[in-house]
Amino acid sequence: MALKIVKGSIDRMFDKNLQDLVRGIRNHKEDEAKYISTCIDEIKQELKQDNIAVKANAVCKLTYLQMLGYDVSWAAFNIVEVMSSSKFTYKRIGYLAASQCFHESTDVIMLTTNQIRKDLSSPNQYDTGVALTGLSCFVTPDLARDLANDIMTLMSHTKPYIRKKAVLIMYKVFLKYPESLRPAFPRLKEKLEDPDPGVQSAAVNVICELARRNPKNYLSLAPLFFKLMTSSTNNWVLIKIIKLFGALTPLEPRLGKKLIEPLTNLIHSTSAMSLLYECVNTVIAVLISLSSGMPNHSASIQLCVQKLRILIEDSDQNLKYLGLLAMSKILKTHPKSVQSHKDLILQCLDDKDESIRLRALDLLYGMVSKKNLMEIVKKLMLHVDKAEGTTYRDELLTKIIDICSQSNYQYITNFEWYISILVELTRLEGTRHGHLIASQMLDVAIRVKAIRAFAVAQMATLLDNAHLLTGNTQRNGICEVLYAAAWICGEFSEHLENPMQTLEAMLRPKVATLPGHIQAVYVQNSAKLFATVLKSQEGDTDSTTTQEASQLMIDRLPLFVQSANLEVQERASCILQLVKYIQKLQQKDVEVAEEVCALFAGELNPVAPKAQKKVPVPEGLDLDAWINEPPSESESEDEQPKAIFTKEEPKHSRPRHTEVDEKELARRREARKQEQANNPFYIKASPSSQKVYQDTSGVEHIPVVQIDLSVPLKVPGGLPMSDQYVKLEEERRQKVRAEKKKKEKKKRKEKRSGRGRKHDSGPESEEDIAPAHMVDIVTEEMPENALPSDDDERDPSDPHKALDIDLDKPLADNEKLPVRSHRAVEAQKSPVEDGERENAASQEPKKKSSKDKKEKKKDKDRDRKKSKEEKKKKKHKHEEKEEDLLGGQMEEPVVQSEETSEVAALPTSSSAEEVATVAAAEAAPAPGAPSVTAPDSEPDEPKDTEMEPKSSKHKKKKQKKEKEDKEKKKKKHHHHHRHSDAGGEESVQNGTVEEEEPLPPMSNYCLLAENSYIKMMKEDADEVCDIQGNLQDGSQVVVSVIFENKCESFLKSMEFNVLDSLNSKLQRPEGSGPHDGLVVPFQLPPGVSNEARFVFTVQSIVMPQKLKGTLTFIVKNEDSSTHEKLDFKLHFTCTSYLITTPCYSDAFAKLLESGDLKSSSIRLEGVNMPFHHLLARICFHHHFSVVERIDSCASMYSRSIQGHHVCLLVKTSAQTVSIDAKCDEPTLLGNVLDEIKQTFSQC
């Protein structure tokens, strides 16, 4: 053996390990790819070997290659293999590889569930830690659902190392499986006060992440956090909490008021910059949330601004950056306080650090006013000139435009200045924001009517100098500006001084190099210009100009007719034909100008960007409905070839088509207008019908343009420089100010009171600056009945949306975490379900039926538990008291949750689904139909037995397990919404559940024995037992026992032994003596529970039996280990030999008629429960199924594992229940009836 190991390791010591691989790659710099591909081949070979060490080494190398960008998903299965190695070394390699390359769509992930679960409960804390770390990277919704409960258990692990990891990973689990949030939250909250600072910090971390997304749900935690904030000294925790408060205060202003003081104190006291910074941030958030204007808060603002100024002035660039960042938050609500630091911020614009400059730019956005806009923009323009590197320059450009255009050009007093700024910006080379500038130009020209003349003049110059801009013809390059220029010149051509010149500029051959969409605009607008030229020459006797114009058009347009761009071509050919026609008319001296102008009559109004979206859909209009019957596919295929030919035709014929006479054109135009006017969906561009202010007569509605003549409309000397405007503006302002002062003096003389402080406070305040143009900024049009709301909905794909869960509501029953568990007892099956049961192994149960069943189960579980508790008290004085039971079970997560559900006691028939899984707690999932669970340990507890209908199926547990695995897998495929290992596979519909009334939960498990060796080391072990009869051969019973370690020490070497009776024997492995114990196949670290199963053979089943047993184990802690033992009694009741077997009523009748059965009867007095509860109890505790039920009378059936039929007729009247029973074995019947009686005597 040892030799083999050594040999194995000698073999592999010549394998390449990670270091060799890295070294090799470094030595093959020139043919790295080739070298790596040979390495990958080697790795593939290594992965084929059986030696796990070799595999792990290969996987380790793959992890490295993954970092270099190689896809290693093909090795996913090998990674899983390495993960499941028992050695920590390899396990860690496997989990690391998995965390690097697994993701949600990795299909082998679902194979890892059990492995991870095993690792999570490993006695070695580092196995658990490594599994948690790995899981945090690749957790999927399925894993989250399946492991949520295991992880939740780990949150109370004794080792803080595990606790903190478990707490952190819960966040990932919540994200993937939001249903787990509510059940896990109480424990998470508990961890906020964990003694270990690491765990505490982890809990704070998780809650902060949660609260950041859905703050309102966490307001109730504010007091707890407040306490933590004032008590904690851990800066990490403090920062998180303070950040959290920043998110909470906007929702609860009162919280903000409370926070100010402690935060201010922290600001004054802390030496950690990070903490100081976060405090300032949160104070800002608080101040934003509070209604401003409270005097004491201005002090806080001052404090913040002061501290931030210190940060900004710091030589540490990081602090400077953060200071600016925080400053921009204050800016939103308290711009005044920030504006006083303008100097500092402008200074930051000169910083060599781009991040800082960008932040400063952000701040500038909020700092502009009418007064300083020009000055600031001037400064920015300087930076634009200086800026090297297009990114920053583009950023500057957009900022300039943002700053100027913000809130509807609020701060622009002189639009001529703005236009000239835009024109100056066009001189930037290589910018990618041509489109932005263009849209600004269009926007301003369209909306500011007073500026049009000036804008047109500027644009004409631009067009004239177009060659300067066409250098960069890439999309969205600066040439986009020409689009705007051409359009503005065309549309507002009446303002052009020399339209002929501009027309010439627009038809230069060079234009053909521009992008298609710009050419199209050129062509279209050249036609508009042409119309203007015609109009301007109207009435002139000399027609040379017009003829020149026509000739120019006819000469130049053919260039565009040849354009490859369809739009250009189409427009050019239309216009060319039109011009040719006009030329003919001109030659006949016909006056055409009027008609040509009519083509372009009407004003275009700006339309709000969202206008289209806001048009309400009229009632009765279904946009998704087909207008015509959808064509069949074959049809469309047939038509395809035809379309090719028909398409080409119009192309050739188009030029001819355009010779439509002018009147016809006008007529069509009119008709179209009419149609548009009547069409409610058309956003009208014509001023005709809709809004009053568009009417030429309605101009009064607009704050009318009063042109201040102190500003000349033209600035002498070539291209206007924006700077000149600045100068002019200053002069103008001074003048205005002087005038105002004069006036004011007068006023003061007249009226003593004066006008308040405003004028005294500063040399010049906002209100003083009258805009140069009283500008009419045309508002954008909206459809008439626009929908008012356009709140931005939250992104529906946001994973955090699912976590928007009210955490204060008490837990409902259906919210329990799914727990790995036994399929619980099946009480009864209706005939309908029986058929389904046949193939239950392969079939997913119908949801409804499984739900019903589970609900029923739950009820029974609870009842059973209660009765158990009481029975225990009575009959077994040596057993622990009821409280102990409760206490003991509290330790166990499963049972605990069940307890809570009982407390909550709000089961609704639909919500009980989950509880069933909980109730059936903790044991490994039992197989499909064949298995039987019998909660037992109490003397008179029934042992649930259940026979598989098809006895052909396997006998051994192992087989069952295989099957169950299969089923599990299947379930995963189905993505069952609940983790229903609990045995959802058997859908048993119980008649009783038809009732609407919820049934109380019932439990399968009961305390078997518990001890508390207080004298020793407070060690106690707890056994909860669940007996399953597995009696295909009529004599086998399986007992499931959950062992839970309640003490602080490690439990190992557990041995389970039972004193065999003549009738019942524990099945022991071959070769062992009749008195040997069975070794429990696991060890128990502190706080961990696990389950083992034991098989018994039973001879006779007509009598109940008791077995005495002992559990011995070693308690091991750091310095010592001791042997301990625990006695218990196993009780096999008669009903536990019964199997819920469905029976058809006709078969039932036949059975009764056969006369083979002996009868017996009992009466139960004072039974005070609804009839369906009663039936449910009988079904659950005694494994009967309802055959038929008529009002308060029901027939029930069950069968023993040895084939005895048991029939019941249950009747109830008032509080008396009478049960008539028949069975072919009177002793059995007597015992069963006794047991039933006992069950009811206790409720």
Next chain:
Amino acid sequence: MIKAILIFNNHGKPRLSKFYEHYNEDTEQQIIRETFHLVSKRDENVCNFLEGGMLIGGSDYKLIYRHYATLYFVFCVDSSESELGILDLIQVFVETLDKCFENVCELDLIFHVDKVHHILAEMVMGGMVLETNMNEIITQVDAQNKMEKSEAGIAGAPARAVSAVKNMNLPEMPRNINIGDISIKVPNLPSFK
């Protein structure tokens, strides 16, 4: 939340990449390249924050990085993390590496990327800060290494011997190189606390 942790050298060669969100390998490489491009062109004396690239993050995310000798340590984080806190975390990370590797240099990271991962796993888990106390981190890392060693036991001995021999003969074994300029000098930064 931390979205990604990247370590690459002055030439953009990745030395460690840890993504807490899934990207395919190509995107990962692209992110590394882009991040390197952003970070490498920055001067030494500018701030350590960077509004991220296009690929990773978006407006809520920031790149926070530190440059040590030949290596860049870059964390991509969202707004729930404190910027200065993360800077300090990077410092803790590097100091921990320095302790664990005894005068860490780039070559340590090159040849023992797995160990670096394991150290990192004790600090950050699933994108959230797990532990910031260096002593605690080192204790856990050491304990795990000890386990690894005890598991290797006798069986591991031959392999260790061979790798020792291999390393001896090779000129590029980390320690034989003049590491004066590559060794990461851990400056004493103003403490976070």
